[in-house]
Amino acid sequence: MARAKIAAWLLLGILAATLVSSWIVRRAFNTTEQQMLEVVQLCEQGRCERAREKLDELTGKLQSREHMLALFIRRDLLGQIQLEVAGLRAYLDEEHIADLQCEAEHALAQLQTVRRLFFGML
Amino acid sequence: MAVILLRTILVYCMVIAAMRLMGKRQLGELQPSELVSTILLSNLASISIESPELPLMASALPVLLIVCFEILLSALCVRSRRAARLISGQPVVIIRDGHIDQAALRSLRFTMDDVLEALRAKDIFDPAEVTCAMVETNGSVSIYRAWEQDTPTRQDLGLKPDSDAQKPQMPFVIDGEIMEDNLIWCGKNPDWLKGILAQNRLGLSDTLLLAGDDTEQYTLVRKDSRT
Numbered sequence: 001m002a003r004a005k006i007a008a009w010l011l012l013g014i015l016a017a018t019l020v021s022s023w024i025v026r027r028a029f030n031t032t033e034q035q036m037l038e039v040v041q042l043c044e045q046g047r048c049e050r051a052r053e054k055l056d057e058l059t060g061k062l063q064s065r066e067h068m069l070a071l072f073i074r075r076d077l078l079g080q081i082q083l084e085v086a087g088l089r090a091y092l093d094e095e096h097i098a099d100l101q102c103e104a105e106h107a108l109a110q111l112q113t114v115r116r117l118f119f120g121m122l
Numbered sequence: 123m124a125v126i127l128l129r130t131i132l133v134y135c136m137v138i139a140a141m142r143l144m145g146k147r148q149l150g151e152l153q154p155s156e157l158v159s160t161i162l163l164s165n166l167a168s169i170s171i172e173s174p175e176l177p178l179m180a181s182a183l184p185v186l187l188i189v190c191f192e193i194l195l196s197a198l199c200v201r202s203r204r205a206a207r208l209i210s211g212q213p214v215v216i217i218r219d220g221h222i223d224q225a226a227l228r229s230l231r232f233t234m235d236d237v238l239e240a241l242r243a244k245d246i247f248d249p250a251e252v253t254c255a256m257v258e259t260n261g262s263v264s265i266y267r268a269w270e271q272d273t274p275t276r277q278d279l280g281l282k283p284d285s286d287a288q289k290p291q292m293p294f295v296i297d298g299e300i301m302e303d304n305l306i307w308c309g310k311n312p313d314w315l316k317g318i319l320a321q322n323r324l325g326l327s328d329t330l331l332l333a334g335d336d337t338e339q340y341t342l343v344r345k346d347s348r349t
Contacts, residue, residue: 003193003197004193004194004197006193007189007190007193007194007197008190008194010186010189010190011187011190011194014127014183014186014187014190015127017179017183018124018127018183022124070177071177071178071179072177072179073177074175074176074177075175075177076175119124
């Protein structure tokens with residue numbers, strides 16, 4: 001019966017890990033999405049310098065969270081998101097607003113795909 | 123993460139149901155849930171090794187979950203006969219008093235060849251010699267021979283033991299390590315052991331095997347000196 005107790009505790013641990021991982025991933029994705037939209041908005045308002053700072057902040061956060069997220073999400077998918085986000089930097093000026101919007105949409109779609117892979121049921 | 127969890131549960135239940143549906147013929151020596159665990163574990167364990175881009179959790183979590191299920195299911199089976207019957211099934215009698223139960227064979231999808239093969243494996247060539255044969259939940263066939271066909275025991279023949287030993291010969295020392303439980307069970311103690319080794323001018327580390335029973339008989343094998 002000692003084994004059954006261990007198994008029960010293990011099961012609880014697995015459930016806790018599942019809940020924690022869902023919370024971590026959801027929070028990271030929500031923040032990334034939100035900050036990416038803020039970057040685009042700032043650039044649309046003509047505050048491109050601030051948008052650059054915001055993007056640097058976002059890429060820094062993504063890099064620092066990568067180790068944690070890689071516990072739950074495929075590394076290649078995480079790498080793709082980081083590339084998409086970092087790629088926005090090239091369009092952070094008033095002449096390339098349309099390109100920025102397009103690339104941001106692309107990055108958001110990528111984020112949504114990974115989110116669906118993680119949270120989707122079947 | 124929740125997807126991995128749910129998929130593991132789904133696949134586990136699905137494979138168990140499939141194995142139960144396939145019946146005893148598909149099983150070797152394992153119970154259905156054990157076989158399912160073995161199949162899934164072997165595959166899941168290799169995932170993270172084969173695909174480094176996948177997170178370790180993707181295979182570790184399902185493996186742990188399956189182990190939990192296996193232990194909890196077996197604990198449930200110990201507590202509840204009904205659960206045990208549901209998960210592992212129950213033994214089915216295929217021969218009674220030499221008569222083959224053809225309905226049972228059909229339900230198990232056992233052919234006559236399968237039955238004869240199982241009997242031959244137990245040195246029986248005529249089903250009439252069998253009082254009772256049953257297919258166990260792990261797929262093996264247990265046989266009880268008719269009394270007149272069964273091998274007589276020493277008691278039947280009235281033979282007396284040629285030694286006073288009541289216990290089988292047990293190892294007391296293996297590769298220099300003392301098996302204290304065996305010593306005590308055979309009514310010996312470490313002093314007796316030291317005495318035997320001293321008689322043979324051997325140290326504990328020179329002893330490969332010292333085995334004995336509840337008499338003074340023993341078998342001693344010394345280690346070869348490595349050159």
